[in-house]
Amino acid sequence: MEKSDHDLSSHQNPLAHQLDFSVPAAAAAAAVETKMIDSSQETEKKLSQSPLEDQRDEDLPSQPSGTEEQHRLGVKSLEEPVRSWQPSATEDATTTQKPPMHRLGHPLGKCRVSKQEPLTPLGQRTEAESKDGTPNKQKHCNCKASRCLKLYCECFASGSYCNGCNCVNCQNNLENESARQEAITGTLERNPDAFKPKIAGSPHGINDLQEDVRQLLILGKHSKGCHCKKSGCLKKYCECYQANVFCSENCRCQDCKNFEGSEERSALLHGSHHVSETYIQQTTNAALSRAVSTSGFLNTPESRKRKSKDASSAVPHLVQNQAVNRVIRNGDTSLFSIPNNKAVSGSPTCTYRSSLSNTIQPRHVKDLCTLLVATSLDVANKYSDKRRKHEKDPSLDPAQRDANEINDSPDCVLDSTRMDEKPLSPATRALMCYDEHVITSEKETSAGVKTSQEKEDADTSSEIYLEKERQILSSFRDFLIQLSNRGSIKAGTNIKTNTNPSRKEPQDEEQSHRDSSLG
DNA sequence: GAGTTTGAAACT
DNA sequence: CAGTTTCAAACTC
Numbered sequence: 305m306e307k308s309d310h311d312l313s314s315h316q317n318p319l320a321h322q323l324d325f326s327v328p329a330a331a332a333a334a335a336v337e338t339k340m341i342d343s344s345q346e347t348e349k350k351l352s353q354s355p356l357e358d359q360r361d362e363d364l365p366s367q368p369s370g371t372e373e374q375h376r377l378g379v380k381s382l383e384e385p386v387r388s389w390q391p392s393a394t395e396d397a398t399t400t401q402k403p404p405m406h407r408l409g410h411p412l413g414k415c416r417v418s419k420q421e422p423l424t425p426l427g428q429r430t431e432a433e434s435k436d437g438t439p440n441k442q443k444h445c446n447c448k449a450s451r452c453l454k455l456y457c458e459c460f461a462s463g464s465y466c467n468g469c470n471c472v473n474c475q476n477n478l479e480n481e482s483a484r485q486e487a488i489t490g491t492l493e494r495n496p497d498a499f500k501p502k503i504a505g506s507p508h509g510i511n512d513l514q515e516d517v518r519q520l521l522i523l524g525k526h527s528k529g530c531h532c533k534k535s536g537c538l539k540k541y542c543e544c545y546q547a548n549v550f551c552s553e554n555c556r557c558q559d560c561k562n563f564e565g566s567e568e569r570s571a572l573l574h575g576s577h578h579v580s581e582t583y584i585q586q587t588t589n590a591a592l593s594r595a596v597s598t599s600g601f602l603n604t605p606e607s608r609k610r611k612s613k614d615a616s617s618a619v620p621h622l623v624q625n626q627a628v629n630r631v632i633r634n635g636d637t638s639l640f641s642i643p644n645n646k647a648v649s650g651s652p653t654c655t656y657r658s659s660l661s662n663t664i665q666p667r668h669v670k671d672l673c674t675l676l677v678a679t680s681l682d683v684a685n686k687y688s689d690k691r692r693k694h695e696k697d698p699s700l701d702p703a704q705r706d707a708n709e710i711n712d713s714p715d716c717v718l719d720s721t722r723m724d725e726k727p728l729s730p731a732t733r734a735l736m737c738y739d740e741h742v743i744t745s746e747k748e749t750s751a752g753v754k755t756s757q758e759k760e761d762a763d764t765s766s767e768i769y770l771e772k773e774r775q776i777l778s779s780f781r782d783f784l785i786q787l788s789n790r791g792s793i794k795a796g797t798n799i800k801t802n803t804n805p806s807r808k809e810p811q812d813e814e815q816s817h818r819d820s821s822l823g
Numbered sequence: 824g825a826g827t828t829t830g831a832a833a834c835t
Numbered sequence: 836c837a838g839t840t841t842c843a844a845a846c847t848c
Contacts, residue, residue: 440825444843446843446845447843448842449841450832450841454841454842455831455832455833456831456832456841457842458843458844461832495832528831530830531831532829532830534828534829534830535830535845539845539846540832540846541828541830541844541845541846542829542846543831544829680835
């Protein structure tokens with residue numbers, strides 16, 4: 305019987321049953337998500353060992369390329385939980401020949417997601433699916449000409465077998481394992497990263513406050529970027545948009561509207577009444593970025609490209625977004641794109657809380673920015689004198705001066721008029737310029753040996769820095785909690801605060817007061 | 824549900 | 836590497 309061949313190939317080929325192309329960042333979430341094993345007896349005979357275990361690299365026959373990737377994946381897959389899978393009653397007999405190894409957890413291994421498996425704007429799985437980690441729905445491709453052996457096929461691209469798909473002449477199954485292996489090999493030859501997730505650091509889910517904060521500070525980007533021309537990167541044709549990440553310097557898109565602060569993007573999100581955590585995250589992130597930056601750095605993909613390549617290449621977005629940046633820097637948060645009238649939309653499909661006091665108002669974001677700016681100013685003021693003393697000190701190590709100069713990095717100064725020559729603590733700057741922390745720490749490490757006096761100063765500084773930073777972070781956290789609670793999709797599911805008992809959670813009244821007092 | 828549009832993947 | 840073709844999902848009607 306020809307199945308013996310399949311037995312052999314299945315066990316010898318690490319990718320015979322399933323490719324798992326998760327990156328570590330997504331691995332945890334992916335691990336929670338379901339790994340399905342055909343429960344049919346016939347298939348169980350074939351799979352005398354866990355299909356995931358089949359991915360051991362020692363079983364690799366001859367993968368001319370991509371072996372490193374496969375090696376990594378093979379190791380990882382052994383750690384992943386395996387859950388049983390029950391075929392649906394509607395599946396026909398052929399299903400048993402297609403082990404349903406369909407990975408649902410692959411965040412954009414293939415970016416286009418089928419209609420049957422929509423992603424939330426956050427890139428999370430739909431609630432129905434992710435509640436218990438068990439997929440309620442499965443991707444079903446409709447390939448006709450690719451035999452499901454090319455990356456056009458979602459199933460193949462995600463490293464899964466087709467199962468219950470509507471495809472024609474499908475060879476992405478056990479019955480055609482050898483062809484499948486050839487296809488995998490060929491695909492990896494063309495692009496060793498073909499099966500790797502395309503989104504680095506993409507939000508996958510927000511499960512707790514810590515994660516909430518992390519997600520706030522880290523936005524993924526498409527590894528290859530998109531090349532959209534007509535969609536404005538605001539349709540699911542766009543891989544970036546679909547992955548719910550902003551377009552980046554990796555993109556070569558035209559007329560991109562998928563950038564930080566894009567009104568079109570915000571309008572789109574609001575228009576669909578999907579006020580997600582990501583919206584809060586991105587908007588707050590945008591507000592933070594702009595509030596703390598006077599570098600003129602524009603966050604359109606074009607501007608990122610410009611920053612990374614050549615500042616001379618002007619783009620059409622320039623004027624528009626300069627205006628946006630300018631206004632925001634001047635304190636007008638109306639462009640933070642939180643149209644509260646939309647946030648409280650009365651649409652039946654809008655599950656966003658409708659109470660005005662519980663919706664995100666521009667002032668909330670403004671409060672957050674104000675808090676950060678004010679606190680940072682406070683820190684800065686306390687040390688400006690000390691810093692001047694250091695600068696005047698001829699005995700000061702040049703390296704130390706150099707380290708001081710880092711604080712004047714244009715990207716890390718709050719406002720050129722208000723913050724001139726005022727240093728910020730490394731951690732505060734890290735908070736504000738999180739994407740530059742590596743450079744900063746390196747330079748500070750190179751600052752060299754300090755004198756005893758400097759050490760003393762540094763110790764004192766560190767203590768106050770720490771205390772101030774604690775305050776900043778605590779307040780920051782409180783704001784995030786508030787924002788998150790306001791943005792909660794389900795009323796009454798507020799994130800539990802885990803704040804210091806000595807700290808009172810800011811109330812709306814307090815915010816209003818601060819808002820009015822700070823203007 | 825059919826037809827069109829779109830952009831990634833594949834190919835040249 | 837750029838241009839073209841193929842392909843399947845997304846979208847529109």
